[in-house]
Amino acid sequence: MLTIAPERSLLLVVDFQFRLMPAIHEGAAAIRNANRLIGAAKLLGVPRLFTEQNARGLGATVEDVPVEQDRLVHKQFFDACREDGFLDRIPADAHVVIAGCESHVCVQQTVLGLLQASRKTYVVRDALGSRRPEDKEAAIRRMERHGAEIVTTEMVVFEWLRTAEHSRFRQAIELIK
Numbered sequence: 691m692l693t694i695a696p697e698r699s700l701l702l703v704v705d706f707q708f709r710l711m712p713a714i715h716e717g718a719a720a721i722r723n724a725n726r727l728i729g730a731a732k733l734l735g736v737p738r739l740f741t742e743q744n745a746r747g748l749g750a751t752v753e754d755v756p757v758e759q760d761r762l763v764h765k766q767f768f769d770a771c772r773e774d775g776f777l778d779r780i781p782a783d784a785h786v787v788i789a790g791c792e793s794h795v796c797v798q799q800t801v802l803g804l805l806q807a808s809r810k811t812y813v814v815r816d817a818l819g820s821r822r823p824e825d826k827e828a829a830i831r832r833m834e835r836h837g838a839e840i841v842t843t844e845m846v847v848f849e850w851l852r853t854a855e856h857s858r859f860r861q862a863i864e865l866i867k
Contacts, residue, residue, distance in 0.1 A: 693852075699785045700781070701731040703741070704741050704800060705792070706721060706724060716819065720789070720791065720817055727789055727843055730847045733858050733862055734858060738758060740755075743766075763779070767799075769796075769800050771806075777809075786809050787814060788800070794820050805838060811833075812840075814841055815840050816842050816843050
């Protein structure tokens with residue numbers, strides 16, 4: 691199957707942190723789209739996982755992003771896959787949908803780690819951020835070249851829904867309007 695399977699999906703939200711976000715190019719748009727994904731995931735029963743990179747230095751996740759503390763991984767490695775137990779939280783057959791910052795550092799290294807661990811990855815282009823647009827674009831190209839699927843927020847939500855007859859269709863559409 692080439693579409694994102696909601697029953698196999700896991701949403702990974704990477705490092706939308708307090709001290710980092712003011713410097714992120716179009717950061718508000720990335721947060722808005724990450725929140726749409728989080729809302730749709732909750733609505734459709736897709737598990738979520740969040741990371742924070744060096745929270746002492748970069749602060750906690752911004753208040754605008756509803757982190758679930760029991761699903762939060764604190765990390766020092768840029769590649770979350772290098773943290774003890776991280777990959778154990780991601781089923782081997784998962785469709786990992788990824789949003790976050792910075793595209794060319796923690797997101798990219800985590801995606802490459804997931805790919806190396808044979809996890810299917812979907813990088814949500816409009817829910818990514820970097821300080822410089824060229825870093826974001828280079829990271830997207832590199833992740834795609836190594837096997838990540840590049841998608842958008844709406845692509846993910848509609849693939850999770852599968853049909854206009856889904857019982858939560860109207861609620862999901864409200865999230866992406």
